[in-house]
Amino acid sequence: MTVDMSVLESLGINLYSNAAAVLSELVANAWDADATEVSISWKQNGETIVISDNGRGMTVDDLNSRFLKVGYKKRAIEGSSSPKWERPYMGRKGIGKLSVFSVANRVSVYSVTETSQSGLEIEVEALRRAITANVAYQPEEIDVPQEFQSGGTTIVLENLRSKRADLTANALRKRLARRFDVLDQRPASEGGFAILINGKRITYADRQELKKLEFIWEFGRRTLDDSVLPAGIERFVLANDVVDAANNWRIKGWIGTAKRPTDLTDDEDAGSLKNIIILARKRPIQEGIIEKLDFSRLFGNYVTGQIEADFLDLDDGYEDIATSDRQRLIEDDPRVTVLQRFLRERFLEASQQWADARPKKEAEDAIAKYPKVREWIDSRPGWQRPPAEKMIGTIAGLELEGDSARQNRMDLFRAGILAFERVGLRQVIEDLDSLGSLTAVDLLPVLASQETYEAALWVDILRSRVEAISKFKEITSNDEKEKVLQAHLFKNLWMLDASWERATQSKRMEEDLREIAPGVFSLDDAGKERTGRIDIRYATTGGKHIIVELKRYSVDIDISKLMEQGRKYAVALRDVLNKSGQLAYSELIEVVFVLGSKPKARDRGLMEENEYIKNQLASINGRYVLYDQLISNAKNQYSEYLDASDKAKSLDDLLASLDGDSVGG
Template identity: 60%
Template sequence: MGKYKMRVDLSVLDSLGINLYSNAAAVLSELVANAYDADATQVDIDWDRGDKVVVQDNGCGMSVKEMNERFLTVGYRKRDPKNEGNTSPTWGRQFMGRKGIGKLSVFSIANVVTVYSTKDGETHAFSIDVDDLREKIDKGEEYEPVDVTDVPSAYSTQGTVLELTSLRSKRMDLTINSLRKRLARRFDVLDQTPPTEGGFAIAINGNRINWVDRQELKNLQFIWEFGDDRLPASVLPKGIERFELPGVIDSSAGWKISGWFGTAKKPTDLTDDLEAGSLKNIIVLARKRPIQEGIIEKLDFSRVFGNYVTGQIEADFLDDNDLDDIATSDRQRLIEDDPRVQALQDFLRKAFVSAADTWSERRPKKEVPDVMDRYPKIREWVDGLDDYQKQYAETMVGTIASLDFEPGAEEQRTDLFRSGILAFARVGLRKATSDLDALSKVTAEDILPLLGKQAEYEAGLWVDILKSRVEAIEQFQHLANENEKERVLQEHLFDHLWLLDASWERAVGSDHMEQSLKRMAAGEFDLDQAGMNARDRIDIRYATTGGKHIIVELKRYNVKPDIDDLKVQGGKYAVALQKVLAAQGVEDPDIEVVFVLGKPPRVTAAVPQKDKDYIDWSLAMINGRIRQYDQLITNALAQYEEYLKASAQARQLDELLGSIEDSPKPGDGDADEHEAAS
C-alpha cells in the first residue's frame, strides 16, 4: 500500500476545485488562510507565472498521518470538536477554514501540486498530478499521490510548502503588483504585531504586503469607522475627515462589527486600478478573511453616494462555529435569507443613509478652494456678493465641482456652473435668504437636472429680467427726436408689454387673434374718420395675462385722433374680440383696449364736461385707456430703475460666464506640456 491516500469524487474535484475559482488571487487566499490556521507567523509566496508558484509558511507543519487526515481528506472539518476545535493551539487564532475544501482550489491554476511539510524535524512530501487523479477516479480506483523523497533543503524547515507547476496560463494572468494589491484587500492582517506575539505577515517575492498595497485608502476624502477600531492615521491621506459610527447590531445576540467604509473624490478613483481590480465595493470579512466579496449592491441603496464608496467590514458573527454555515463554497457570497445577513444589510443601509447626508453637506466645502483657484472669476464673483450670500454661493459652487463626469464630458460642469450662477443671481435679486438656503442645499442628485434647465434659467434671469429689459429701457434714455421715439417703441413695445403696465409681466400674445382683429379693422372701419391710412390703422396686438384680454393699438407719434373716433374704434375692437372668444366658449371676457399716442386726443364734440373728464368717460365706456410715448419712457425708467442699476452687475455676470467657458479644464495643462515636449 502507498504511503498517501486521496479520496475525492470527480464531480467534487471539478465543481469545488478546478471550476470554482477563476483567478490566482482567490486560490492563493485559500493557501494563506491555511498558513494562518497553522499558527504561521510568515507565509512567503514566490511568484513566477511562467514556471511555478511556491507558497511556504513557518507554521506547525504536518506528520504523514495529518497529511492524510487533514490535507488529503476533502471535507475535513477542522473546527469539529473531535478534530482541532475552534482556535489554533499556539496563538489562539480563530480558524479561518471551515469546509475543508479550500485545498482543492490549487487544481484550478496548476496541474501538478507538490506538498512538503516539516514537523518535529521530519519532512514528508507527496505530489499530485491532476490528470492521473482524474484517470483513477474514472476507473473507480483509489488515488495514491506520489511519495517524494528528494526534498530541497530550502523546503525542510518547520512548516509547509506547496509547489505549483504545470500552471494554467489563463488563470495566472496577474502581475506581482496586482497580486499584492488583491491579497492586501482579502485579509485583515496588515498590522505590525511582532512574530513573537503572534503577528502574521504575507510576503511576495520577499517583500511583505503592507498598507501601501491598499490602493483604495490613498484616494479617500471621508471615512466612517465602526466601533472602537481605528485605522492608523499614517495610512490615510492628509486632510481626510473621519467619522464614528456605532458597531453594535444586536447586543442581545452579541452581533457587532468593526471596520470602515469611505468615499473617494471621484468614482473613477475606485475603478481605474486595473491591477487591484474594482475597488468600488465593500468586502465583508469574518475571522479576518472574505466571506462576501461585495455587499453594496445588496443594500438597495440608490443615492449617488454609493458610487463613491469602498470599504472593509469585519463581522465575525457571520461565521460563528456554533451556528449554521452560511457562506457559499467559494466564500464570495452569503445565504441571503439568513437573519444574520438581513440584520447586517439593514444595519449598513441605515449607516449609509446617515453617512450620505453627512457627505452631501461636507463634500462641497472641500471642493471650494480648488474651484476658486481654477476659476478666478468665480472667486471674484463670490467675493463681490453680500456677506450673507457668500456661504450659500460657496456651497453651491462646491456641489457642482464635486460632481463626477465621464471622460470628455467636462463641459457639462461648465454648463452647470453657468446654470447655477444664473439661478443664484436670479434668487439673489430678491434678497430672499430662505431661497438662497434652499438653493445652496441641493445635493448632487438635485443639481444634475439643471443641465436640462439652462435655457430656462437663461430666459428667466438673463433675457427676461436683465438683458432684454435693460437693453430696451436704455434705448429710451437719450431719445429726443419724435420719429426716433416712434421707431423704438414700434420695435420694442409689443414684445415688452410690461412697458405699458408693470403687472403685465407674463403677457402672452396670439398671432391668430391679431390677424382676425386686423381683418376686421381693415374691412369695417371708416379710414377717413381718424385721418390715417390703412397701414397705420391696423398696427394692433392682442395678448392675455391674468385672465385679461388686451388689445393694443399703436398710433403714429404726430397724429392727434379725436376721442370719439377712438371710442368707436375701441368699441368695435372689443365687440369683435368678444365674438371670437364666444366662439371659443369664453363668456363675459374681461377686455381692455389700450391706445398708444404721441399726443393727447382731441375733443371736438360739444359737451358740457371738461375735456379730460369727457376723455375719461369715453374710455370708461369701452374699458379703455391711453398711454403716451413720453409717459411710457418716463414710467419705464422710474419703475425699472433697479434693473438699470443691475445692468452693471449683468455685464459683470456676462464676463464671469464667459470666463468659465474659457477656463482651462483639468488635464489641459498636461496636454499642452505633452505637445510642447513632442
C-alpha cells in the same frame, strides 16, 4: 452513495474564477499554520507560481489525513484557533485546497517540519481518471528541493490555466491587500503576519480604495492611522458598533466615499473598488453587501469599505453560513439579516453627515480655484452664506458626464448665483438646504430653467437684453427690421414696456383672428381685405391683454386705418373674453402699433395732429411706438441702468468670468 467527478469540478476546478481568490485560500492556510510570512513568486504569463510560508509544516501523516482529505473539519478536530499564536482559524470546510486546480494542471506540495520533509505532486488529469474509475488517487511522492528545505510549506503551481492566472504582480498585490486588510502588521516575533509578492510586502499603500477617499466613517472608534489615508480626508466615527447587544455581536472597520463614483471603477489592476467587503476572522465572507441593504440614496454610488463581523463565522453550535467560495452568505440566516438592518441604519446616518459635509468641502475646492466666488459669498448677508456655500459645493460635486459637462457646470454656477440675487430670496435659500443629495437631474429644474433665469435677477437679464438690442441696431435694411422685431418681440415684450416681464398665459404670434371671432377681418397695407390676424396677443401677470400690430417699416399709414384695425381687434377680443368670463373691464385690453414712422391724421380738422392721434388711440386704449425709437430707448434704458449700478457691474463681471473658469472640472 458515490462521489462523481463533477464534485471536484464544482468545488475546485470551476468554483474560483480568478487567481486572487485561489491564492487567498493558500494565504489563509499559511495563517492557520502559525506562519509569520507567506511569500508568493508571481510573474505575468509565467509558467509557475510559488507560494511558500514559514509555518509549522506537515508530516506525511498530516498530508494524508488533513491536506489530501477533502472536507477535513479543522475546527472540529483541532479546535477553533492555532496552537502557537492562538489565531482564530480561517479554514472551516476543508475544500479550499481544491481551489488550486482552477488555475493549475500540476500542483506540487513540499512541507518541512522540525523532524520531517515530505513532498507530493498531483496531476489534474490523473486525478480525473482515478475519480472517473472510482479508485483512490495516489499522488506521486517527490523529494523536497534544497531551496524549500528551510521549513514550512511550499506549493508550486505549474501548467497554468492562462485565463484565470492572467494577472500582473501589481494587480495581485492590490487584490490581496483588499481581501485580507493587510492582516497583522506587528513584527514576526509578536505573531505578525506578512504577505510578500515577489519579495515585497503588501502594505496599506496597496489599498487602492483608501487612496480614493474623501470622507471616512469608522465604527466604534478610529482604528486607521492617518498615514494610510489621503491628506485632507474628513473623518467621522459611527459610535454605535453593536449589532446585537444580547449576543454581544459587534463590528469593526470602516466605510468611505470617493470624490466621484468613477474613482471607484477606474483601477484596472485592483478591479472595481465600488463595494463593501465583509470580513470574518480576517478574511472575506461576503464580497459586496450594499446591494442587499435596499439603500437607494445618492450616497450609495460613492461608497466603498470594509467591515469585520466575526460573529458571521462562529463555532460552538452555530451553522456555517458562508458559501463554498466564501464570496456570499446564506441570506436568511438571523446573523445576516440583523447585520443588514444594522448597516442600513448606519448608512442612513453616514449619508446624512455626507450630505451636509460634502457640499462644504466641494465649495472649499471650488472657491480655492475661483476666488471671485469667495468674494461673492462673503458679500451675502450672514443668513445667506451657509446655503450659498452649500449650493456652490453641490454644483461642484455633481457627477456630470460627456463633452458638455464643463459648460453644464458653468451654467449651473451662473444660475445658482442668479437665484441667490433674486429679490425675496429667503424661501429659495431655505429650499437650497435640501440640495446636498440632489443629482443634476434634480438640480437643473431648480436653478437652470428658463423661468428661473427670467425671474432670478435683473443683472443677467439686462446684459443679455443690451446685447440683443445691439444686434437689432446692426440691421441696416429698414424693412428687415420689421421681420427681426416681429420674431423677437414675441419672446421679448420687455422691449415695448419694461414692466411686461412675465406672463401667466401663452404668447401667440400672428394668431388667426377667426379663432377668436369668426367674421372679423382687417385690411392690408394696400387697403384690401384680408384674413384678420393679431401679430401678438399677450396676457400680463395682472390680467391685461395686449394686442400688438406690426407694420412694415416703409409703410405710410393714416391713423384712421390704424383705428379701424385696432377697434375691430379690441372689440372682438373683448367679446370673446367676456363670454369666457375672463374680462370685467374694457381697459384691461391694450392695443400697441409698431410703426416705421408717425401715423398721419389727414381728417383731423382744426385739431392739432398729435392731440388728435392721442385722442383717437385713447378710445381703444391704444398707443404706437416707432421701430427706431423702440431700439434706441430700450438700449439707452438698459445700458444706462447697467452702467450706473456698481452691484450690477460687479455681478456681471463675476458671471462673465465663469465662462473662462474651470471650476469643478
